[in-house]
Amino acid sequence: MPRRCWRGGHGWRGLGCGQRLTAPRQAIYQALSGAQGHLSADEIFLRVRGRMPGIGLATVYRNLELLRTGGHIRSVDAGDGKARYELHQAAGGPGHHHHLICRQCGQVIDYMDFEKDELALVKKLETQLSGKYKYQIAEHDITFYGTCPNCAKRD
Amino acid sequence: MPRRCWRGGHGWRGLGCGQRLTAPRQAIYQALSGAQGHLSADEIFLRVRGRMPGIGLATVYRNLELLRTGGHIRSVDAGDGKARYELHQAAGGPGHHHHLICRQCGQVIDYMDFEKDELALVKKLETQLSGKYKYQIAEHDITFYGTCPNCAKRD
């Protein structure tokens, strides 16, 4: 009855105490790691249903939320009314990128042209903030907003 | 009949050609400048209705969108399923801040502890990006995600 709380028994870091490693959960994660960035819940649902015909949409939502709070994935808001998800990439690691979003049409560009000093600055900020506010900082997002060349023409 | 397109005649920069300066529009903007940051459309609606009982919720949404694409305000996604709005503060200017968001409970902290090199780096990135992608960059957002001390306890 006491059933102590253990972690990581099944090899997946980030699943909390009592959380189970299920097939839909893995399939959803794989769908995200397969495609590159910015899938909506609906798109993930469709992809996963390809290999797992019986899966329900609610399960997708439930697991995205779980993966998100667990730090495996993060959501991006492109302003089109639906949340989009992508794998969480460690700062400085491969795949790490930031966003450039058009305020008018919502187009999202991933960019990876980092300045060499960028990582150092981010690290410094993290340390500072985590000290001041007692947050455990896991990731960051740098996004620039503006007008894309297409929308600029229409002005 | 030709009615030429003029701008700024009523003193409000950022309203496009043909856009009118109406009472609800001003009230909504004032509601945002009155309270400090992160109001949802619903909250803005309630506040404005205090002074302007007949206003409709759709009007709030319409004007928030107008103010947003016009560059007066911007929306922040705290992950709680509703868009939140705040006045757009020019980078480096007073009131400019970044965000620290708890992935679990969605708490949003504004921070203004900038490093002196931060502004310089952002400017450099802006120039670089706007050259490469032909974007007119108007603003940026730097957000750190993590776990707040409260939610860390519950783990």
Place this chain on the structure above:
DNA sequence: TTCCTTAATGTTAACAATTCTCATTATCAT
């Protein structure tokens, strides 16, 4: 001022994304 064009409004219905309910199934420590 008064007129006229048309942007903006308020109401309501419609919509689409997300969450909830609940009976059933499946994970996994024992």
Place this chain on the structure above:
DNA sequence: ATGATAATGAGAATTGTTAACATTAAGGAA
């Protein structure tokens, strides 16, 4: 294998946001 319970699938219900439409009003022209 067994039992406690986390997770699932189906669908209904809820919620934030947008569209439709008839009405009002901003503001340039006369």
